[in-house]
Amino acid sequence: MAAWQRRLQKELIEIQKKPPPGMHLDTDSVSSNLATWIIHVDGAPGTLYDGEKFQLEFKFGSRYPFESPEVVFGGSNIPVHPHVYSNGHICLSILTDDWSPALSVESVCLSIVSMLSSCQEKKLPPDNNWYVKTCNKNPKKTRWWYHDDTV
Amino acid sequence: MFKIQLKNDKLLKVWCHFLCKGFLVEMRGDQLLLPCGKTVKTMVARLPRICVFKMADDCSPSDVGRNYDEAIKVQVENIHKEIADMQSLVSEKMDICVLGKEYSADDYIYQSKIKDLALNYSHVRKTRGDGNCFYRAFGFAYMELLIGNQAEYDRFKNLASQSKDDLVSLGFPSFTVEDFYQVFMETIEDVGKHQCAEELLKTFQDEGLSNYIVVYLRLLTSAQLQRKSDFFENFIEGGRTTKEFCSQEVEPMARESDHIHIIALTDALGVCVRVVYVDRSGDSSVNHHDFPEDGSRPAVVLLYRPGHYDILYHKQL
Numbered sequence: 264m265a266a267w268q269r270r271l272q273k274e275l276i277e278i279q280k281k282p283p284p285g286m287h288l289d290t291d292s293v294s295s296n297l298a299t300w301i302i303h304v305d306g307a308p309g310t311l312y313d314g315e316k317f318q319l320e321f322k323f324g325s326r327y328p329f330e331s332p333e334v335v336f337g338g339s340n341i342p343v344h345p346h347v348y349s350n351g352h353i354c355l356s357i358l359t360d361d362w363s364p365a366l367s368v369e370s371v372c373l374s375i376v377s378m379l380s381s382c383q384e385k386k387l388p389p390d391n392n393w394y395v396k397t398c399n400k401n402p403k404k405t406r407w408w409y410h411d412d413t414v
Numbered sequence: 415m416f417k418i419q420l421k422n423d424k425l426l427k428v429w430c431h432f433l434c435k436g437f438l439v440e441m442r443g444d445q446l447l448l449p450c451g452k453t454v455k456t457m458v459a460r461l462p463r464i465c466v467f468k469m470a471d472d473c474s475p476s477d478v479g480r481n482y483d484e485a486i487k488v489q490v491e492n493i494h495k496e497i498a499d500m501q502s503l504v505s506e507k508m509d510i511c512v513l514g515k516e517y518s519a520d521d522y523i524y525q526s527k528i529k530d531l532a533l534n535y536s537h538v539r540k541t542r543g544d545g546n547c548f549y550r551a552f553g554f555a556y557m558e559l560l561i562g563n564q565a566e567y568d569r570f571k572n573l574a575s576q577s578k579d580d581l582v583s584l585g586f587p588s589f590t591v592e593d594f595y596q597v598f599m600e601t602i603e604d605v606g607k608h609q610c611a612e613e614l615l616k617t618f619q620d621e622g623l624s625n626y627i628v629v630y631l632r633l634l635t636s637a638q639l640q641r642k643s644d645f646f647e648n649f650i651e652g653g654r655t656t657k658e659f660c661s662q663e664v665e666p667m668a669r670e671s672d673h674i675h676i677i678a679l680t681d682a683l684g685v686c687v688r689v690v691y692v693d694r695s696g697d698s699s700v701n702h703h704d705f706p707e708d709g710s711r712p713a714v715v716l717l718y719r720p721g722h723y724d725i726l727y728h729k730q731l
Contacts, residue, residue: 266622270593277589328590329625329667356662363665364629365590404484 331362545668
């Protein structure tokens with residue numbers, strides 16, 4: 264087993280043993296080489312997304328954890344949020360530029376939930392149409408500009 | 415549009431420099447074509463004169479409307495791969511005179527500074543220019559020093575073995591920290607078994623192991639900044655908190671190190687580092703700075719040239 268798979272196996276055990284509140288791993292979604300996972304996430308109570316259910320799709324490469332996983336919203340319900348494009352791509356700095364090998368699947372999920380929870384108004388990113396038309400399928404191929412952390 | 419003409423070995427460096435700052439650069443033979451603009455002009459002006467360049471505006475302006483993201487990403491990835499193929503993570507010990515060959519013979523300032531450097535230092539060990547060079551240079555040089563220095567070894571091993579609990583108590587997730595800690599401690603264990611420098615070099619040249627050590631040193635740096643946040647906050651630019659600074663400028667791989675990182679790491683480990691500067695400033699002699707500046711004897715000496723750290727070795731008298 265390669266180093267990235269050993270690391271993911273550890274994370275897998277950890278997240279099944281102690282799932283963070285409002286999240287659970289879809290064990291059927293985990294591929295045999297551990298490279299793809301789906302995690303179900305509930306919108307946090309008392310926020311604009313209370314009661315909604317979302318899916319986060321994770322893809323890991325062989326350079327994980329030195330390279331970030333590819334993470335997008337999938338399934339039938341994509342959250343309407345100023346940092347989430349309607350194709351499921353997420354504009355969050357830890358997913359590309361600010362990724363650190365000390366982060367994990369769990370910390371990514373927690374950051375995404377916290378991003379949703381701090382939202383004041385449900386609206387699409389201002390450049391949604393242009394982006395969705397021109398972007399690559401892999402959000403990591405986009406050079407993101409992270410200009411507004413307060414939304 | 416700017417056109418820069420370069421000697422082949424410098425081309426790659428300059429190309430990378432611009433790409434990493436997010437500019438789309440086209441390479442045509444021995445020429446680089448850069449988009450027009452004030453920023454580019456300033457960057458071109460600041461380039462070290464290791465390359466003779468020409469500017470011209472006889473090229474057609476670039477196509478502004480296109481989404482260049484992918485093209486830039488691919489170019490950056492190729493550059494990183496080419497650098498990796500050309501440069502090992504940590505090199506063999508080389509005679510100090512190799513430095514002179516990196517600059518043209520009539521580059522008066524660099525040539526005289528390197529001559530000055532050679533009065534005190536006999537060898538250099540180069541590290542890969544991948545943004546992790548400070549940590550890698552420091553890590554290797556310090557561990558090499560521990561070989562056969564029992565007292566310092568015992569002190570450091572003791573300090574290092576307690577460091578994981580400190581990191582966890584600061585909120586780093588224990589199961590990710592654990593991986594990096596293990597490799598770090600195994601490397602220290604091996605050093606204690608009177609490993610020779612060649613074996614340590616193998617560890618540092620193995621990307622898997624070497625990067626684990628870099629991550630752990632980054633985490634130790636971050637932890638120290640956060641622990642002494644009241645002090646370090648005064649030096650952080652852009653109105654960021656220490657925590658934000660750490661997650662943006664310390665913990666991610668390939669993020670370059672500044673004085674603040676060096677101060678924090680040397681403080682955390684209780685190791686004095688001397689940084690010798692070779693750049694275009696001042697006269698023909700080199701200057702240095704010790705971290706910390708309290709008169710302790712530097713254990714490790716690093717050579718700094720704009721944007722990069724290598725390891726220096728004192729002349730044996």
